[in-house]
Amino acid sequence: MTNPRSAQPVTAPPRGDSRQLSVSSSPTPAELTDCLFFCPEDGRIWLNDQRMLLLHSSSFGALRSEVIARLGLEQARGLFTRTGYASGLRDARLIRERWPQADAAAVFRAGTHLHTLEGMTKVEPLYFKFDAESGFYEGEFLWHHCCEADEHLAVHGVAQDPVCWTETGYAMGFVSGLFGQMVIFREVQCRGMGHASCRVVGKTAAQWNDAGQDLSYLNVSSSLSHPDPAPAPVPHAAVGPHPPLIGASAAFNAATQALQRVAKTPASVLISGESGVGKELFARQLHQLSQRRNGPFVALNCAAIPDNLIEAELFGVERGAYTGATHSRPGRFERAAGGTLFLDEITCLSLAGQSKLLRALQEREIERVGGVHGIRVDVRVVAATNIDLRKAVADGSFREDLFYRLNVYPIALPPLRERRDDIALLIDAFLTRFCRDYERTPAGLTMRALKVLLRYDFPGNVRELQNLIERGLIASDEGQPIDLVHLFRNEPLPGDPYGVDDHGSLSNSMPPAPTAAAAPPLLETLGQLDPAFTLHGLESRLINEALQRSAGNLAAAARQLGLSRAQFAYRLKKHQPAAD
Template sequence: MTKPPRISLAEVARQTGAMLRRGDSRHFVEAQQPTMDDLTESLFFSPGDGRIWLNDQRMLLLHSSAVGHLRRELIDTLGLERARGLLTRAGYVSGARDAQLVRERWPQADAANVFMAGTRLHALEGVVKVTPLAFDFDIDRGTYEGEFLWEHSSEDDEHISAYGIGTEAACWSQVGYATGYVTSLFGQLVIFREVECRAMGASVCRVIGRHAAAWGDISEDLRYLEAKDFRRINAAAEPAPTPRAASPDTRGERPAERDGDPAERHAEGHAGHQAERHDIVGASSAFNSACHQLARVAPTRATVLFTGESGVGKEAFARRLHRVSPRAAGPFMAVNCAAIPETLIESELFGVERGAFTGASQSRPGRFERAHGGTLFLDEIGTLSLVSQGKLLRALQEGEIERVGGTRVLEVDVRVVAATNVDLQAEVSAGRFREDLYYRLNVYPIHLPPLRERRDDVPLLMAHFLRREAQRHGRHPTGFTPRAVRAMLHYAFPGNIRELQNLVERGVISAEDGQAIDVAHMFRREQLSDEALLAIGAHGTLRKGGAPAPRLLDLLGEALHLGSAGHVALDAIERQLLREATEAEHGNLAAAARRLGLTRAQLAYRLQRAAQPPAPAG
């Protein structure tokens, strides 16, 4: 059987940092990051719009019985072996995603604590309580050994409920999770096996994990993992880099028209910078839908119309469309129609012949000519005048242009991609946009939703812009505080991705090196919502937003209707507690005493003392 591919040790060192070389359970320190409190701070809820996140990953709160029903359906429909494989692989993906979260969120954490974070996340996600008996790993030697107890396994609960006690272990997805988590951190295949299971009659489940070589024959394990490399679950295949001749610099010329090596070298560097600057990032369903549409239309010659609010990334999508199309070796020309005066738009698009008007001292190709063999991106197409729209329509229909002041007809091979942030159909109805041009442009429309409708992408975009802006400005913040992430997740982003980028850049500049970016570093006059995401408190209770838990002294001050400068007297607190307890029990002193942890006699004495007037001062 084909062995699963392995990640080299050099790659492991690059991904996980120098600290993940070796560790063991003896050096695990409970109070070091990521602690359980750190992990719970990464879990937050937005009840109003149906989303839960674990840092940047969307989560689901499901009934265990519903998952158990799905498990039974899979077993009864597909058979035990295929169902086990599906659930094991699903668990593997979940473990690998959590490993990615921990690696990115706490890059400098101690090795043992990073490995232990997986056990805590598994418990936080409501799957199983994990108790480590011992573990030891050494990446340089390629060894791993670990033994753990699993209690309260949700998988066992559902399996036993459906099939009773049997002879086979049943924690399939949990084994997959452990394998995926440790393999992703370790960089080589680590196999976990459940040697005792509640589904077999044991009181608790016991699992052992070892690097693949230490187990010997792992063909049975690979049968359920299918020997696939699930570690690259989040890596999308990127197109080949744009050839150097295809600089997306809008000021550039066609490759044959470049002058000399210095200009070409500048264009090469600019092409790489532009490609990085216009990366598209996301994982939400809305983002993936747009990407699927883009991938479908890219190999064709069809005209594409991107629609959406300002700042949603229309130019970035247009550049990606160009990079994955057969025209990737040709130039990419971007024109902002709203930024060019009406008197110049024709000469900018179609070029000008020498002497066509005062100041035209030499002939100059327009954007259509310079985009020959490539892609021409026309942003804010709705701002063109009706006259310019008519000339553009002819160029699109005939594939021919004439320079201003010229007499020759020039054939151009250009794919036109347009974008607008206005409703062109409404503009057609209002008589401000030609209907025939609208239908020529609207061959394959792709709508890009606003950022408030793709909130799952916000943490990914934050991380992307943090890396880019930190490198650009030479700053070294450690990331974002949980409060900052929650604020960004709940912010409406009227400026969409462009505004998010600006907020992150502001945070990179404002935060001190070695510190996390907080809300105050990013937001100035922007209006934050009064609503807040719900986070997990230290004792497992939900609380509002990123604000710290209120102090008891402040709560007492509010209960006694004191201002911020008020003083909380202990005797006033006692009088109110006694009164409220007595009222709550409708005057039953015995019941009120039990509520306060007192005897009836103690309560009666305190009530009598509280009723006496205070002694005069002095």
């Protein structure tokens, strides 16, 4: 998982040479293979924190052929080159963030293992060397069993030009993302042209001198002084001190697009979703995107206010309205004038409170408790609920007319278990925030911990994930990775996922959590220590040892045995003759 200290734009390693690289240098092929795991029960495959796909190579070939037929060879080449380039960039970031202290050459070599692991081709590095300070890179590789070449041969026959566009794009993306400037790879031999295998050569764009055609397939500048291997998939961020909205999944994007669409209008909005999904954060974001952004945002949790006080809280109080009302004060409607009033857990309002809220929404006028005249208010109301309001209307606990008044534009927020692609983003965000708040620098999360978090159902949603990361940071040691034992206490964990073993077969990929060796039965152990032991004698011995350790302090001795002072004193008195 991302190390907060390395969550920066990827920087170029200094220099390296594959001929001086140890085969045991991390990341090793085994370490990279451990990053790939399968979750059959929910239909996801992960490479570390990136979702992957298994796709029939023939289906890929059919797609490729149709794209060529529709766009022509040149445009199709550009499309597949860019697709591979984006994949290579993401893998470059994975390597740099997961192994920030790895040897520079080992980091570059990892791309050959990942490219192979992902099934497009078997990469054999002949050599590579580089010097970031002088801007020099040179490498030569063989690609065996290249999927793209095989599919091109099957459909189009032998080609006149190289056809491994996706693989070439991947190599350019991975190496450029690490090196800090554009590195161009070219096939000098291609299996699709009838050669036994594909041979590729990589150099910087400046070293090629004629890289214009290569760059045109990418539509990128030849300068990559600040490459961004993984464009931040966080399309929305709240303004001000409040945490930003974070997500890139389809479910999250659907909700945020709905929010953006309604934000510019004056319409009432009803946000629904389970507890902990971030309803107030969405309401604040809606306020910031609206024309009322310069006005106040006032929030009220209706469940936190007793029924007899809700009217005063919403509409305000005039002096003398009831015993204890020593001065007049405005309610939430008045305080939110010109801005947004967020009413959370709206179903907790009593029917009387619902009636008064409905009148305020319809008339845009309120009356303070004890008041004699109306007060005009200009407020946009955003309501939120974690239960089905239609069902509440049907069972008579919520007014139907108020429901339709609030439900002008509904936005349903998905639970975290339905937006698993966002979990890794949220982990990084929470870890970075808490590392700053607590001034801690852990070594990220272990692979085991990440695998469990990506598959955990999170009944408490985003709030629970936030709490787990905070707990893990507190429980872990400085400079050490956060593991399962730091994150979870009594929460039920999902079953083990499957990974790829050393033989390429699926197997249980989660090693057991570190535990002490299984202890022999207690009765057997005690019998070996004293064949004539009794329960009475054992209790007497424990009491006397605890008393000796605590130098006669009864309270301290009691704590050692998990007893109260009175309980310990009672047992001590019972065994006093034996103690004497």
